[in-house]
Amino acid sequence: MYDAPYTERTTAVTDVKISARDVQVYYGDNHAIKDVNVDIQDKTVTAFIGPSGCGKSTFLRCLNRMNDTIDICRVLGKIELDGEDIYDKRVDPVQLRAKVGMVFQKPNPFPKSIYDNIAYGPRIHGLAKNKAELDEIVEKSLRRGAIWDEVKDRLSEPGTGLSGGQQQRLCIARAVATEPEVLLMDEPCSALDPIATAQVEELIDELRANFSVVIVTHSMQQAARVSQKTAFFHLGNLVEYGETGKIFTNPEDPRTESYITGRIG
């Protein structure tokens, strides 16, 4: 994927896409995210790593307000997308989620045709004026999902009939079909075999050209392979955030070092 070793890698673009300030998340009395401050950059892959249960998914779900669907979940603090507070009362989470797409841990295509899986988002957001435009969006999205060649002859077959890796790429294609600006991925490869994982990782790197990608992963190798920025979470705290190369070679915090070297996690 990269010619340069990750230690020498730097991000070219530095404008901030999402900025989080003093974010706290509570599940009832459980304080799951504590005082998190982070600036996520545009056209960059940012990886969230950390031991299981440290709040990576919880924080990721704050970024497109998927936590709203959990009754007991409370989010405090400020999260801005392009300078606008996404928890502002006037913000409709539905509009937000069209801008901030999400890919889940387990591939979850709709039990509909491959075509309808992709077309659903553009349809409900009115992105296509007619069938031809919709066809175009579907093709473009499937190409971006790096799955077009595999499914172009069977668009009317159910998406659930694909293999796990294909399903996940279909879900990525579905997420990019609504033309989001940010793509959130929660352990997108954890249900995939190594070959499918490699395909998805390659795809993530390509997506960086157009989107700001945030990926949660429990695999440090994966974070090292695909990301430019890495955030290390531990027990609800954001312990360290910086260039991927620096985090993996020269971490500042002893907890990060212990995790990287396999002593906690």
Add this chain to the structure above:
Amino acid sequence: MTDASIPEGGKVTKSLVQLDARTRRRNAAEARFRAYGLTAIVIGFFFLITLMVAIVGNGVGAFRQSFITVEVFLDPAKLDKNGARDIEDIKKVSTFGYAPLIQNALLEAVQAAQPDTPIKKAGDTKQLISASALAAVRDHVIANPEEIGQTVEFRLLAASRVDGYLKGRVKREDVVRDKNINVEHLDAADALLAAGTLTRSFNPEFVLGADASESRAEQAGMGVSMLGSFYMMLVVLALSLPIGVAASIYLEEFAPKNWFTDLIEVNISNLAAVPSIVFGILGLSVFIQFGGLPQSAPLVGGLVLTLMTLPRIIIPARAALKAVPPSIRDAALGVGASRTQTVFHHVLPLAAPGILTGLIIGLGQALGETAPLLLIGMVGFVATNLPDGFFAGFMTPNSAMPAQIYEWAKRADPAFYERAWGGIIILLVFLLIMNFAAIVLRRKFERRW
């Protein structure tokens, strides 16, 4: 693992070919359990077969009825004294005016079939024919007044006793104490049967006709009460489908989880277990006494059955919604669908087979429900008139199939007993059709997965 004991030497030498005691015991337990299961199924099957044989054996007779074909001379001197063929004059002749004509025709038929019959008077033949025959002939004459003066062939219902005699229900020795028929009538019936004047055939009126008075078992049919059931099912479907589905969706997908929704949940489960007669008395006091709706109206019956059916629809509908994997909801919300869009575009279609099955089973239960209907006056003997139009059917006093069956079963004349069994066959056919529909719908919707 815990029960594996390793012998002293440390080496296990047991042969795989030889079963050890523990395995033998386990296998025996399994074999015993299978035998219990099989026995249970066989017992269940035996009762099912017994039930089916009893129902069909007792009930098929109701679908066949005895008819007497006679040539009736429509005497103008009796039916149209003025000779003007004025329909108003003809209508003035009551059914009593027709009695002598029919009885004369019958006497001729009997004497032709059995020359030595002891029946000499025309009036003595009336025991052979259904009391409904008079009205049947009169209706025909009013519809075709130009036939007055001619001899017309009529196929008239035989009396219930004659029918019972041919079916073996009425025995010669019983007849001695029976005011409604004598032995000479039975002889005449035998002769008429031999002559082909008395015939037995399928009686569509049993399926399509109305209930009749206690003395005319041969005329009674299920048709009107079937219509009553139909109207009630329309009401139940039109109300419980939208209300039940909306309530389930709200409770399952939108309502916050707190003590209030918990309370609602518990109450829905309790309502499903409330005896149906309670809903009947509730309907009586709320819809009839308080709401002022008429008694015996299928609309009220439908409302009562809706109350009874709702919890029985909501519970499976909620289970079906709950069974839809949460990942589908996440997927839809993730691409920016609203909650309502998520429910209607994704969750509901996936839950539809379960919801529909619950709905049809709920409707089936409502179709077979009797007790609450008796309380609101939808008793069997009300089902005597067809409604004047489609919408009038909701308000016209009527009964329902199970109430009609109950009514027949408690009447004294054994001829009605046969009709009760016949009615059960019709009811079961409807239930089978509904269950079959449930299966078909389920299959159809399940292909979407």
